[in-house]
Amino acid sequence: MAPNRKKNSYLKPYLYILPAFVVILVFQLLPMLYAFFLSFFRWDMINVSGPQFVGLRNYLILFQDADFWLSVFNTSVFALGSICLGLSVSLLIAILLSKGIKFLGTFRVAYFIPYVASMTAIAIVWRGILQPRGLLNAAIKLLAGLLPGLIPASLTEIRWLQEPGWARLAVIIFVVWKSMGFNILIFLTRLLDINPSYYEAAEIDGANALGKFRWITWPQLMPTTLFLLTISIIFAFQMFIPVFILTPDGGPLKSTTTTVFYLYKTAFSSNLFGYACAIAYALFFIILILTLLQRKLLGTGSTGE
Amino acid sequence: MMKFKPLSSLKYLVLAVGALTTIFPFIWMLSTSLKSPLEVLSTQISLVPTLKKYLVVEGGEDQVEFAWLTKAERILTEAEGRFVAAGDERAAAAGIDKARKELPTLFGKNRTREEISSELLAAWDATSSRILADPGNQDLRDALKRVREELVGLNRSADYSPEAVEMIFLTGERRGKTTTVPPERIVWRRLLWSNYLKAWLSAPFGRYFFNSIVMSLGVTLGQVLTSALAAYAFARMRFRGKEILFMILLGTMMVPKQVILIPDYAILSSLHWINTYYVLIVPFIAAVFGIYFLRQHFETLPQDLFDAASLDGCGQMRTLFQIVLPLSRGVLITVSIFTFIMTWNSLLWPLVMTNTPEMRPLQVGLAVFNQESGTDWELLMSASTFSIAPLLAIFFIAQKQFIEGITRSGMKD
Numbered sequence: 001m002a003p004n005r006k007k008n009s010y011l012k013p014y015l016y017i018l019p020a021f022v023v024i025l026v027f028q029l030l031p032m033l034y035a036f037f038l039s040f041f042r043w044d045m046i047n048v049s050g051p052q053f054v055g056l057r058n059y060l061i062l063f064q065d066a067d068f069w070l071s072v073f074n075t076s077v078f079a080l081g082s083i084c085l086g087l088s089v090s091l092l093i094a095i096l097l098s099k100g101i102k103f104l105g106t107f108r109v110a111y112f113i114p115y116v117a118s119m120t121a122i123a124i125v126w127r128g129i130l131q132p133r134g135l136l137n138a139a140i141k142l143l144a145g146l147l148p149g150l151i152p153a154s155l156t157e158i159r160w161l162q163e164p165g166w167a168r169l170a171v172i173i174f175v176v177w178k179s180m181g182f183n184i185l186i187f188l189t190r191l192l193d194i195n196p197s198y199y200e201a202a203e204i205d206g207a208n209a210l211g212k213f214r215w216i217t218w219p220q221l222m223p224t225t226l227f228l229l230t231i232s233i234i235f236a237f238q239m240f241i242p243v244f245i246l247t248p249d250g251g252p253l254k255s256t257t258t259t260v261f262y263l264y265k266t267a268f269s270s271n272l273f274g275y276a277c278a279i280a281y282a283l284f285f286i287i288l289i290l291t292l293l294q295r296k297l298l299g300t301g302s303t304g305e
Numbered sequence: 306m307m308k309f310k311p312l313s314s315l316k317y318l319v320l321a322v323g324a325l326t327t328i329f330p331f332i333w334m335l336s337t338s339l340k341s342p343l344e345v346l347s348t349q350i351s352l353v354p355t356l357k358k359y360l361v362v363e364g365g366e367d368q369v370e371f372a373w374l375t376k377a378e379r380i381l382t383e384a385e386g387r388f389v390a391a392g393d394e395r396a397a398a399a400g401i402d403k404a405r406k407e408l409p410t411l412f413g414k415n416r417t418r419e420e421i422s423s424e425l426l427a428a429w430d431a432t433s434s435r436i437l438a439d440p441g442n443q444d445l446r447d448a449l450k451r452v453r454e455e456l457v458g459l460n461r462s463a464d465y466s467p468e469a470v471e472m473i474f475l476t477g478e479r480r481g482k483t484t485t486v487p488p489e490r491i492v493w494r495r496l497l498w499s500n501y502l503k504a505w506l507s508a509p510f511g512r513y514f515f516n517s518i519v520m521s522l523g524v525t526l527g528q529v530l531t532s533a534l535a536a537y538a539f540a541r542m543r544f545r546g547k548e549i550l551f552m553i554l555l556g557t558m559m560v561p562k563q564v565i566l567i568p569d570y571a572i573l574s575s576l577h578w579i580n581t582y583y584v585l586i587v588p589f590i591a592a593v594f595g596i597y598f599l600r601q602h603f604e605t606l607p608q609d610l611f612d613a614a615s616l617d618g619c620g621q622m623r624t625l626f627q628i629v630l631p632l633s634r635g636v637l638i639t640v641s642i643f644t645f646i647m648t649w650n651s652l653l654w655p656l657v658m659t660n661t662p663e664m665r666p667l668q669v670g671l672a673v674f675n676q677e678s679g680t681d682w683e684l685l686m687s688a689s690t691f692s693i694a695p696l697l698a699i700f701f702i703a704q705k706q707f708i709e710g711i712t713r714s715g716m717k718d
Contacts, residue, residue: 035564125330133348237561
């Protein structure tokens with residue numbers, strides 16, 4: 001009995017992790033390798049002869065594929081725009097909310113609601129708002145009426161989803177609106193955690209509001225900012241739903257086709273599965289480089305202060 | 306203190322404007338979902354839907370207009386042209402606008418056509434009297450008189466019986482046709498709740514919801530169970546290769562999930578799982594996020610607890626299910642809510658892995674609906690509303706867990 005029991009307890013931990021591990025192995029780990037393997041093949045899943053080995057050809061084609069680079073460019077524009085705009089607006093609101101405000105709970109919920117709404121449904125609503133006769137243009141027109149002379153008439157009839165530049169801006173506005181609640185919440189939690197005695201000490205030293213932000217708030221927030229930056233970059237480079245709903249055809253002149261959208265179309269419209277795997281790995285590589293780069297640049301920056 | 310006050314109210318102003326802007330799309334969604342198709346397409350943007358007439362017809366309601374009101378409007382539109390030709394654009398614009406605005410308000414319930422018609426004439430006379438009194442422009446005065454004659458003629462000429470009112474259909478299949486109906490079949494509506502039913506019936510949304518619930522519940526239950534088991538082993542057991550296995554798991558979080566989409570599609574095709582519940586559930590019944598999150602919590606539980614359990618002869622499995630899990634209720638709820646919502650909101654995977662309406666989850670159904678009913682905004686907004694509502698309800702019920710969960714998982718990552 002005793003040796004049997006001992007053997008049993010030796011195996012036991014593995015039995016506990018087995019269910020999770022099998023699923024992750026079969027549907028995540030092995031497919032990752034399989035995708036890398038497939039990226040060296042030409043494969044349409046219909047041809048009975050199966051995948052044909054083409055060596056590095058998919059990657060060589062990828063390098064010269066203008067549509068792919070356009071998708072990388074679009075994705076980068078979305079990432080840059082939504083991160084710069086999103087994080088700065090969120091930080092501003094989080095700082096205002098952290099100053100012992102009344103109705104904090106109400107404000108927090110109001111800013112947080114877009115994050116809770118499911119992306120697909122709320123993107124449909126935004127497609128309506130962004131129509132030429134939609135709410136956004138009406139709001140701009142209203143503003144133009146209130147501030148005569150400040151807003152040129154041409155800006156009251158923007159074809160948001162029909163012109164490349166505006167379409168990209170529209171996607172950025174939507175993404176910023178959607179993810180703001182999350183960013184505010186994370187910033188706010190950290191801001192409320194900052195020890196008030198730091199500020200008191202700074203006040204004794206005669207620091208003004210700007211100085212306090214520069215020397216206390218900003219460095220204290222650095223890890224949070226880094227975290228949000230990482231999350232936002234990963235999110236931006238995996239963006240699919242907003243553009244799939246706002247511009248189901250990939251946008252005017254493919255201006256809102258993100259890399260994931262391009263991957264989806266390559267695989268499931270053009271049936272180029274091997275090539276799509278090469279795109280997937282290129283995307284993985286880009287995200288990896290950006291994450292490492294960002295960690296290196298900003299990570300050393302924050303410790304240097 | 307006094308000198309900070311303006312700054313403080315500016316703070317509230319910025320926050321309030323920001324909050325209003327943030328929630329305005331939701332208000333707009335609700336407002337549009339209750340409008341009539343015509344109002345949705347109109348250039349006049351209104352937040353509160355306007356009061357309109359509908360005729361109760363078989364299979365719902367159809368927006369209608371009094372036929373001769375439409376004629377009266379046409380007369381006014383033509384009059385505008387005539388005024389402009391007569392050289393008084395401003396007077397024309399003001400007079401016509403006023404008359405046109407008063408036109409619809411003249412129509413209330415239970416009013417005869419004579420009453421309405423005479424009021425219309427009175428309104429017209431009132432707006433035009435000032436211009437008529439001005440001896441300056443003979444052409445304009447002639448034009449005004451002619452419009453009045455036409456309005457009077459309109460009242461006399463059209464065949465009319467007091468029991469029935471001539472209506473013109475504005476929407477639906479009968480659009481543009483006129484018919485005579487008894488007044489009691491006309492209903493007045495500001496909010497068109499029937500849009501929700503119409504949207505619900507225009508695609509198999511019941512089935513979509515069912516699929517989403519099955520998928521999200523299946524994934525959540527599976528994931529919480531496998532994660533709890535694995536997390537318990539990683540947190541509380543010693544075994545060879547533990548660190549390496551955990552590092553491998555963490556490593557998979559680095560790889561974007563789009564990378565596995567195509568190989569998984571190939572694997573699941575060969576299993577003949579495409580377009581089944583298996584494909585929506587099984588690949589997700591284990592996730593690194595859950596294991597990581599639960600392990601962190603299990604590690605914080607005091608060792609005494611486990612020593613006591615062990616002394617009492619409590620086996621590992623019983624310790625996990627009867628001691629650890631009940632003590633981790635908050636964390637389990639957080640993980641469950643997150644898994645549920647993430648699954649509920651997923652689009653790309655089910656979009657690729659299902660190909661018939663019977664198997665589509667809600668988000669895919671919505672995406673297809675978005676493409677198929679391109680400009681039926683009142684229906685699109687209704688569908689969006691009833692799709693968003695359940696998650697918002699969960700959020701408001703479990704707000705605390707929700708916000709805690711996000712901050713905790715966010716900060717510790």
